[in-house]
Amino acid sequence: MTPATAPALLRPEGRTLRADDRPCFADVRDAAARLAGHAHLTPLLRSRSLDALAGCELHFKAEHLQRAGAFKFRGAANAVFSLTPDQAARGVVTQSSGNHGAAVALACRLRGIACTVVVPHGAPHIKRAAIAREGARIVDCEVAQSARDAATARVLAETGGELVHPYNDARVIAGQATATLEMLQQAGHPADGRPALDVVLAPLSGGGLMSGTAIAARGVDPRIRPLAAEPEGACDGHDSLKNGALIRGRRADTVCDGLRAELGPLTFAILQDHRLEVLLVSDAEAVAAMRLLAERLKALVEPSAAVPLAAVLKHRERFAGLRVGIVLSGGNVDLDALPDLFALAAPP
Amino acid sequence: MTPATAPALLRPEGRTLRADDRPCFADVRDAAARLAGHAHLTPLLRSRSLDALAGCELHFKAEHLQRAGAFKFRGAANAVFSLTPDQAARGVVTQSSGNHGAAVALACRLRGIACTVVVPHGAPHIKRAAIAREGARIVDCEVAQSARDAATARVLAETGGELVHPYNDARVIAGQATATLEMLQQAGHPADGRPALDVVLAPLSGGGLMSGTAIAARGVDPRIRPLAAEPEGACDGHDSLKNGALIRGRRADTVCDGLRAELGPLTFAILQDHRLEVLLVSDAEAVAAMRLLAERLKALVEPSAAVPLAAVLKHRERFAGLRVGIVLSGGNVDLDALPDLFALAAPP
Numbered sequence: 001m002t003p004a005t006a007p008a009l010l011r012p013e014g015r016t017l018r019a020d021d022r023p024c025f026a027d028v029r030d031a032a033a034r035l036a037g038h039a040h041l042t043p044l045l046r047s048r049s050l051d052a053l054a055g056c057e058l059h060f061k062a063e064h065l066q067r068a069g070a071f072k073f074r075g076a077a078n079a080v081f082s083l084t085p086d087q088a089a090r091g092v093v094t095q096s097s098g099n100h101g102a103a104v105a106l107a108c109r110l111r112g113i114a115c116t117v118v119v120p121h122g123a124p125h126i127k128r129a130a131i132a133r134e135g136a137r138i139v140d141c142e143v144a145q146s147a148r149d150a151a152t153a154r155v156l157a158e159t160g161g162e163l164v165h166p167y168n169d170a171r172v173i174a175g176q177a178t179a180t181l182e183m184l185q186q187a188g189h190p191a192d193g194r195p196a197l198d199v200v201l202a203p204l205s206g207g208g209l210m211s212g213t214a215i216a217a218r219g220v221d222p223r224i225r226p227l228a229a230e231p232e233g234a235c236d237g238h239d240s241l242k243n244g245a246l247i248r249g250r251r252a253d254t255v256c257d258g259l260r261a262e263l264g265p266l267t268f269a270i271l272q273d274h275r276l277e278v279l280l281v282s283d284a285e286a287v288a289a290m291r292l293l294a295e296r297l298k299a300l301v302e303p304s305a306a307v308p309l310a311a312v313l314k315h316r317e318r319f320a321g322l323r324v325g326i327v328l329s330g331g332n333v334d335l336d337a338l339p340d341l342f343a344l345a346a347p348p
Numbered sequence: 349m350t351p352a353t354a355p356a357l358l359r360p361e362g363r364t365l366r367a368d369d370r371p372c373f374a375d376v377r378d379a380a381a382r383l384a385g386h387a388h389l390t391p392l393l394r395s396r397s398l399d400a401l402a403g404c405e406l407h408f409k410a411e412h413l414q415r416a417g418a419f420k421f422r423g424a425a426n427a428v429f430s431l432t433p434d435q436a437a438r439g440v441v442t443q444s445s446g447n448h449g450a451a452v453a454l455a456c457r458l459r460g461i462a463c464t465v466v467v468p469h470g471a472p473h474i475k476r477a478a479i480a481r482e483g484a485r486i487v488d489c490e491v492a493q494s495a496r497d498a499a500t501a502r503v504l505a506e507t508g509g510e511l512v513h514p515y516n517d518a519r520v521i522a523g524q525a526t527a528t529l530e531m532l533q534q535a536g537h538p539a540d541g542r543p544a545l546d547v548v549l550a551p552l553s554g555g556g557l558m559s560g561t562a563i564a565a566r567g568v569d570p571r572i573r574p575l576a577a578e579p580e581g582a583c584d585g586h587d588s589l590k591n592g593a594l595i596r597g598r599r600a601d602t603v604c605d606g607l608r609a610e611l612g613p614l615t616f617a618i619l620q621d622h623r624l625e626v627l628l629v630s631d632a633e634a635v636a637a638m639r640l641l642a643e644r645l646k647a648l649v650e651p652s653a654a655v656p657l658a659a660v661l662k663h664r665e666r667f668a669g670l671r672v673g674i675v676l677s678g679g680n681v682d683l684d685a686l687p688d689l690f691a692l693a694a695p696p
Contacts, residue, residue, distance in 0.1 A: 040394075049481075065645075067396075067644055069646065108474075294683055297413075297685060298417065298647065298648045298679035299646065300642050300647070300648045331646035335639060335642055338686060338687070342684075
């Protein structure tokens with residue numbers, strides 16, 4: 001594993017974090033304070049049998065138990081709670097095929113402000129229902145990113161509302177980073193002077209969680225190595241970082257419905273600075289890991305959330321003997337789809 | 349809800365708790381000290397959407413995250429760890445269709461002593477595999493209780509080992525009671541002077557967990573009401589307590605495979621003293637609750653563990669506005685059986 005420099009691009013003191021700022025570790029601490037009492041302090045789960053299987057010490061940050069069922073609430077609430085009263089009065093707009101939409105809707109309900117979510121056709125039923133349950137207005141659109149962007153722009157123009165982008169937003173990144181900050185606090189301090197964890201893994205999609213994970217990990221201890229895991233069928237993040245140029249417009253083909261987004265300019269820049277390495281796994285490997293999490297950890301997570309464990313199991317030699325943190329990103333899986341999903345995994 | 353008196357049958361001081369003693373609250377505290385560092389301190393889970401659905405405040409003690417996947421480890425470890433060196437040298441014998449067997453096997457492995465588990469034909473594959481994984485010797489037998497008892501007696505005679513009965517054993521009851529003790533500590537203290545919880549529910553099978561739950565709850569605060577939930581297809585506990593006479597030899601017919609045991613003389617006597625009330629639910633109601641726990645709490649539990657939530661949802665009026673604790677007893681469910689199980693629940 002090669003070393004990486006931690007960017008420390010501090011904003012001018014005293015100014016509120018804006019969507020297009022580059023978030024720093026101080027912003028993560030601010031977010032943690034802002035979320036206290038609103039976000040769940042989710043448990044850090046262990047399983048001896050999974051440790052034995054992986055050959056390392058696994059610490060699972062149970063964000064599938066977060067409010068609205070995913071880490072997304074942390075970013076959404078940090079953005080929504082930090083709006084000025086003027087901004088809040090005009091309401092919030094976002095686009096999401098699922099967890100982020102429900103999270104923003106919940107955060108807006110808690111603050112008592114209007115919320116519109118642009119949802120592409122084909123979004124999982126369970127995720128669409130969660131958005132509706134929180135009382136947000138849903139605007140349907142086509143699946144292509146260009147169609148989502150056009151619909152979002154239309155709603156923004158209509159309402160004058162504030163865009164809370166699912167990942168390409170410094171406030172969202174700083175909020176999502178608090179999952180890793182908490183995980184490192186909960187993992188404690190080994191007696192041998194090593195950091196709380198040697199490696200922290202998160203799934204890579206639009207890059208918000210991964211950017212936050214890298215900023216939080218390096219901020220707590222520069223020796224902690226952030227690593228990403230991504231499905232082979234949506235490997236734009238892997239390819240963008242390898243080629244040093246942002247790839248956009250590809251069609252994702254993966255059952256990991258939470259990982260179909262593309263990196264944005266902000267998250268790409270942050271992850272480039274961290275020289276982030278991305279491990280790829282197949283859908284079958286992701287679903288096998290999801291099944292293991294259900295069997296051994298009794299954690300029902302969505303396929304996207306199992307991608308980092310799949311990467312650890314695929315690259316056991318990379319993690320041998322290490323203390324490894326994994327963000328279990330979300331648990332919003334359609335129970336009726338479980339048999340079909342499990343059929344994708346190689347027989348045990 | 350009628351009041352009940354808390355029995356306080358103290359043993360002579362200084363003597364170790366024996367299997368056929370009547371356990372008291374001091375034994376529960378002893379067990380908690382004995383288990384510290386061995387049993388997981390499992391989290392207490394909440395879900396606002398389940399609270400809204402139930403019309404009360406639900407606190408779920410996540411014993412499906414306990415070692416070996418069920419609360420059973422607490423009782424097994426308390427019994428096995430309190431054996432004298434002489435007893436330990438002769439090994440331990442138990443009978444179990446599942447979770448208790450795996451728990452005793454694990455406790456014996458931790459203490460480094462021999463373990464034999466008598467397992468009836470038809471025990472779930474996942475539970476049998478867990479017993480084998482812990483290195484215990486498995487002795488197969490027929491399903492009828494008489495056949496289990498005969499096989500167990502044979503092994504005891506052969507080995508001279510110590511019987512650790514799944515529930516009719518004071519050491520097991522005191523250990524299992526620590527789940528409720530912890531739950532009450534974790535639930536905290538409402539500002540209005542009410543107890544940590546108003547009601548605590550556990551599933552009723554052989555009565556070990558329920559006896560422990562009643563002893564711990566009354567010991568912490570006599571105002572806390574213990575309540576049992578049992579499947580209609582295995583309602584021997586309900587009928588025994590209602591009729592004031594122990595019913596034995598019925599054939600259980602329920603998908604809740606952890607709740608097919610019958611009360612024993614010790615657990616029956618304890619539950620009679622507590623004037624325990626038992627709420628009955630159908631298999632369909634249990635599975636619907638299991639599905640809700642998966643969807644809303646992201647907790648994958650076995651059908652048996654969902655029976656108390658099913659009882660709360662069936663008798664909403666009984667629990668309106670109360671702080672309700674529920675022991676999620678175990679999570680050892682065969683994932684391949686999920687579609688068939690879910691098919692039992694009424695359509696949502």
